[in-house]
Amino acid sequence: MKYLKTIILTTIILTIVILITLLNTTVMEKEIKTEILINSTPEKSWTILTDFDNYPNWNPFIKSIKGEVKVGNKITVTIEPPESKGMTFNPKILTFKKDKELSWLGHLLFAGLFDGEHKFELIDNGNGTITFRQSEKFKGILVPLFKKQLDNNTKRGFEEMNKKLKELAEQK
Numbered sequence: 001m002k003y004l005k006t007i008i009l010t011t012i013i014l015t016i017v018i019l020i021t022l023l024n025t026t027v028m029e030k031e032i033k034t035e036i037l038i039n040s041t042p043e044k045s046w047t048i049l050t051d052f053d054n055y056p057n058w059n060p061f062i063k064s065i066k067g068e069v070k071v072g073n074k075i076t077v078t079i080e081p082p083e084s085k086g087m088t089f090n091p092k093i094l095t096f097k098k099d100k101e102l103s104w105l106g107h108l109l110f111a112g113l114f115d116g117e118h119k120f121e122l123i124d125n126g127n128g129t130i131t132f133r134q135s136e137k138f139k140g141i142l143v144p145l146f147k148k149q150l151d152n153n154t155k156r157g158f159e160e161m162n163k164k165l166k167e168l169a170e171q172k
Helices: 002-025 042-049 052-058 143-169
Strands: 029-038 062-066 076-079 087-089 092-097 101-107 115-124 130-139
Touching (some): 042 115, 042 130, 052 062
Antiparallel strands (some): 076 087, 101 115, 115 130
C-alpha cells in the first residue's frame, strides 16, 4: 500500500511538472516579428532610430525613451499601441550595437508575470537598402491573457512605426 501511494504521488508530481513545462514553452510564450525594406543606409536609419528626443514628433508607437541607452542600464519607455491604453515601463538594455541592433528586456511588475524582450535590427542588404526588423518575445503567466491584443494592437504599432521610420529614412 505504501509503495502504491509513492507511485501515485510520483506520477502526480511528474504530470504537474510536465504540464508546467508545456505551458511555459507553448501557451506562455508569444513572439511578434515585423520587417520592412528601407532604401537607406544603416547609418541614416540608426540615427533616426536612436534620436530618442525626437520620438514624440514622429513615432506613432513608442512615444518616449528616457535615460542613458547603454548595455546594462535601465531606461524608461512609454508605448501607445493603436486603440490601446498607453503604458510606461523600465526595461534593461541588453544590446546596443551601433548601426545594427538595440534590444531591451522589460517586465510587468516583476519577472515571470509578463516579460518582453524587444529588439530592433538593421540588416545591411549590401545594395543601398536595409531590412529593418522589429520583434518582441513575450513570456510569462499573463501572456495568454494579452495574446489577442499582442496579435492586433501591438503588432499594428510595430508596423506603423516601421513605416514611419522608412518614410523618414528615405527622405533626401
